[in-house]
Amino acid sequence: MRTLLQAMMVLMLLTTAAGVAQARQPKAMPAAPETGDLDAALCQAQSRLEALRLALVPLDARKRQPVVDKDTLAAVLAALAEENLRIRDALYEVVDAPWPDEVKRAYVAYFLTPGATTGLAQRVGTENLNLLRPLLETPLLQESGWPTRAAFGPEADFHAFIVVAQGRGADPQWVAQVIVPRLKALAGRDEVQPLGHQWLAAGARADVGKFAQQFKDAGLPWSRYGLQLDGLAGLQARMPALDAAAELPPLTPAPCGAERPGRK
Numbered sequence: 001m002r003t004l005l006q007a008m009m010v011l012m013l014l015t016t017a018a019g020v021a022q023a024r025q026p027k028a029m030p031a032a033p034e035t036g037d038l039d040a041a042l043c044q045a046q047s048r049l050e051a052l053r054l055a056l057v058p059l060d061a062r063k064r065q066p067v068v069d070k071d072t073l074a075a076v077l078a079a080l081a082e083e084n085l086r087i088r089d090a091l092y093e094v095v096d097a098p099w100p101d102e103v104k105r106a107y108v109a110y111f112l113t114p115g116a117t118t119g120l121a122q123r124v125g126t127e128n129l130n131l132l133r134p135l136l137e138t139p140l141l142q143e144s145g146w147p148t149r150a151a152f153g154p155e156a157d158f159h160a161f162i163v164v165a166q167g168r169g170a171d172p173q174w175v176a177q178v179i180v181p182r183l184k185a186l187a188g189r190d191e192v193q194p195l196g197h198q199w200l201a202a203g204a205r206a207d208v209g210k211f212a213q214q215f216k217d218a219g220l221p222w223s224r225y226g227l228q229l230d231g232l233a234g235l236q237a238r239m240p241a242l243d244a245a246a247e248l249p250p251l252t253p254a255p256c257g258a259e260r261p262g263r264k
Contacts, residue, residue: 041099047256081159092231101245129167148191161196
């Protein structure tokens with residue numbers, strides 16, 4: 001049976017397609033929590049998932065609106081990227097959450113499914129990449145095949161990059177053979193942020209810590225991705241402990257106070 005640590009490798013592919021710098025050694029496993037503590041932590045975890053679900057509803061509607069001009073194209077790109085970013089922000093919150101490791105494991109498993117594409121991060125990453133592909137071929141982008149800074153501003157360039165970077169596990173060949181050369185040419189003409197091309201082109205050779213700092217130094221909106229790379233590294237540092245934790249029934253979004261999963 002595949003472990004949760006292997007599932008984390010799937011997220012790495014979806015989010016970075018690169019190895020993260022060697023993580024620090026995890027702390028010793030704490031003693032098993034009392035039942036009351038477990039119930040309280042599960043309540044909080046389910047409530048966070050419910051809040052995330054509600055926050056994604058308007059984004060899902062916005063990303064599906066018809067694209068008829070540059071303004072609607074930019075709005076769709078923003079919704080696609082924001083959905084990806086919020087999902088990963090919510091996932092990385094688990095690092096500092098005051099929950100037992102078995103609850104953290106169940107929380108992470110909601111976003112990831114070992115060997116499948118049904119985890120929330122996997123599913124949305126794939127869906128949004130598939131929605132982006134025809135947008136890049138729209139006549140609104142003319143010959144560039146990308147929302148350049150001159151035509152759309154820096155945010156649209158960032159939004160398209162996020163969708164590719166966090167969904168490329170669905171089609172790494174297309175990203176490597178189509179998007180990377182396209183961005184290389186555009187970066188050479190100073191039409192896009194060069195960090196986007198450099199990150200996608202680096203692949204497994206990427207120095208994640210170095211890139212995280214460069215993204216943060218680039219300022220908004222690019223600094224947001226640098227913070228997410230920090231979050232990914234922090235989560236990976238916790239993965240050995242989470243992988244060793246007891247496996248709970250799957251979490252689902254629910255208001256705080258709902259009966260915990262698997263309880264009879």
